[in-house]
Amino acid sequence: MHAIKRLMDIFNRKSKSTEQDTSNLIDDSILAQQTQLLYEDDLKSGEERLAPNIEEMEVLSHISFDYEKLCDIYLxxxxxxxQRKEFTKADQWCSKAYEWANTYNVLNNLTLTRCIERRGDIKRLEGDLSRALENYSQSLEVKNKAYDIDNEETINSARIIGHIYYLQGKYDKALAQYSMIIENRSLWLKNERDEIITKDLASAGFACIKLGKFSSALENFQRSLHLSLMIDREDLAAVSYNHIASTYDDQGEYSKAIDSYNELLISSKLDDNHPIFGETYNNMAIVHCHQGNFDQASTLISKALEIFLPKLDKHHPHIALVKKNLALIVSYQQSQDHSANKSSDIAIHDLAKILQNNPENYRTSLQ
Structure with missing residues (x-):
């Protein structure tokens, strides 16, 4: 409270002085220092620890008229x-930031749009996609008045809106958003070496798959692969190979799917134990399962586990995916007559049993 009283005294003196006399009453570095202290505060600390700093920041902001930094603190x-999933409190602080930004016309760095988008984030996390879409659309409207359509800020908002449409199952609208981003982006027209575009192309590809437009999906994934290789992003290229192969698998073109996976395994410069190869072996196992090649499926699942288990916790999503695929393989086995492949039966069921009971057992056997 002593700090607050001191700051209020400064504020009162400033309000009674002339502009010439008060220009150096407070150094902007004080505001910057207080901001940095708050930023370094542990996110897990209680709000009561932050409150005095915030109160002091409010006074400092009035003195220096730096309302943008204050909005940043509120956000x-x-x-x-x-982070704590306390969405009601999160919305209250976001509303304070919005009120200050709107009242004092804080538009530098589009602080107002950050407030609106934060509201959208909260609504999205609460599962209210319609309200989230309203907020993101409002933010995009503000940005469109400040920037060109191909500016990074407007593109980010358009990308988020596309994601919301996708989550809502409105795949045609999602595809329209992603296509607009790709077509209108000047960086794309001038220089194809833009890794973000590879992800936009992938998003467009997924929307195409949902709409049953497999040829268009492949075109987007192949375009993404081409760009990834141009910018020497082996990790992004590996992801694109997997997308292409999975699309062939979805269409029942299993040979083309296997060829795409093998092309990745042969051409990639990534480390042999890179997680993407675990995903690749896992995906290949399902394709072989579709073809009835259960021996090969068993071998590939084992290779995936050799990569995943020494590094990942048993609850990791990759391990969960392997469990899911093992269940699919077992289901396929049970639905077909393959008495000649008893060895694959034993291998698949043994792997499933090990993962179900204790993944660490298999980890030990691999080392």
């Missing part, structure tokens, strides 16, 4: 509550 506290 940080809002994010802290989001």
């Amino acid at each position: 940080r506290v809002s994010y802290m509550h989001i």
Whole structure:
């Protein structure tokens, strides 16, 4: 409270002085220092620890008229509550930031749009996709008045809106958003070496798959692969290979799917134990399962586990995916007559049993 009283005294003196006399009453570095202290505060600390700093920041902001930094603080506290899944409190702090930004016309760095988008984030996490879409659309409208259509800020908002449409199952609208981003982006027209575009192309590909447009999906994934190789991003290229192969698998073109996976395994410069190869072996196992090649499926699942288990916790999503695929393989086995492949039966069921009971047992056997 002593700090607050001191700051209020400064504020009162400033309000009574002339502009010439008060220009150096407070150094902007004080505001910057207080901001940095708050940013370094542990996110897990209680709001009561942050409150005195915030109160002091409010006074400092009035003195220096740096309302943008104050809005930034409010948004940080809002994010802290989001991390704790305290969405009501997060929204309250976001509303404070919005009120200040709107009242004092804080438009530098589009602080107002950050407040609106934070509201959208909160609604999205609460599962209210319609309200989230309203917020993101409002933010995009503000950005369109400040930037060109191919500016990074407007593109980010358009990308988020496309994601919301996808989550809502409105795949045609999602595809329209992604296509607009790709077609209107000047960086794309001038220089194809833009890794973000590879992800936009992948998003467009997924929307095409949902709409049953497999040829268009392949075109987007292949375009993404081409760009990834141009910019020497082996990791992105590996992801694109997997997308292409999975699309062939979805269409029942199993030979083409296997060829795509093998092309990745042969051409990639990534480390042999890179997680993407675990995913690749896992995906290949399902394709071989579709073809009835259960021996090969068993071998590939084993290779995936050799990569995953020494590094990942048993609850990791990759391990969960292997379990899911093992269940699919067992289901396929049970639905077909393959008495000649008893060895694959034993291998698949043994792997499933090991994973179900204790994944660490298999990890030990691989080392």
